[in-house]
Amino acid sequence: MDLLATVPLSWYLILGAALFCIGVYGVLANRNLIVIMMAIELMLNAVVLNLAAFARFMEPARIQGKAFAIVTYATAAAEAALGLALIISIWRTENTVAVEEIDLLKG
Amino acid sequence: MSLSVVLFLVFAVLAIGAAIRVVFCHRIFHGAMWLIVSFFGVAAIYMLLESPFLAGIQLFIYIGGVAVLTVIAIMVTKRVMAPNQRTLNDPVSAGIVALALFGVMVWMILSLPLPMAPTAPVIEGGLELLGAALVDPQGFLLPFEVVSVMMLVVLVASLYLGRER
Secondary structure, three states: OOOOOOOOHHHHHHHHHHHHHHHHHHHHHEOEHHHHHHHHHHHHHHHHHHHHHHHHHHOOOOOHHHHHHHHHHHHHHHHHHHHHHHHHHHHHHHOOOEHHHOOOOOO | OOHHHHHHHHHHHHHHHHHHHHHOOOOHHHHHHHHHHHHHHHHHHHHHOOOHHHHHHHHHHHHHHHHHHHHHHHHHOOOOOOOOOOOEOOHHHHHHHHHHHHHHHHHHHHHOOOOOOOOOOOOOOHHHHHHHHHOOOOOOHHHHHHHHHHHHHHHHHHHHHHOOO
8 A cells, every 4th residue: 555645745745834824934033042943943844844755756766855864954053053152152141032122133 | 635634734833822822921931831832842843754864853952952942941930030020021013023924935835836746755775975066075064164164253153251250
């Protein structure tokens, strides 16, 4: 029995879109920098899900989609490490992680 | 409903529900735990897509790396935001933007001629082909090396930003 035959590609894409939009909401609505970072991770995760779904459905060898997915994973991990280092650095100097209180670059 | 549809719906609801709990969390540590649940749901979806390698990477990098880093950051910056403090900033307009984006995306997805089933069965040895393509100059050698340099830059930059001064 082919496990995949009954779930169409559009369902995976809609799941990715839902996760991405939840991430967009989290970025726009939250005040805490760490929650914003988590929402960005959700958005990147949705992007990789789309790449994996397209790789499975659209190309027989499944190389290109997965290669893009791996590069996106590396970028996401780097973004998380750098973003959290920035948050800790801001917390050390400003003693806050609320976005509207961080206005160092305001003229 | 076949087994795959049931499994897809279960893990999709798990991933989406956990993601909603992340962005609406009042205690940020609970949000990090729900983030791990959401990542796990997406890893299960990768297994349904017959990509066990991606599912493994998802567990290693996202749950083992990103989520643990987030928990460490929460612990380092703890008690900066009290649990009963206002956590959301203008949630109504943010919700309108997110819902409108979701509506446009679903409309676009449903209006495209997307395949109902994969065009070809899974081939054996796909992982070896993927590894060869990542170091093939005709393939993905350039993005692979660019990402390597980027990881080194990020490593140095994170150490510089996170050091005691």
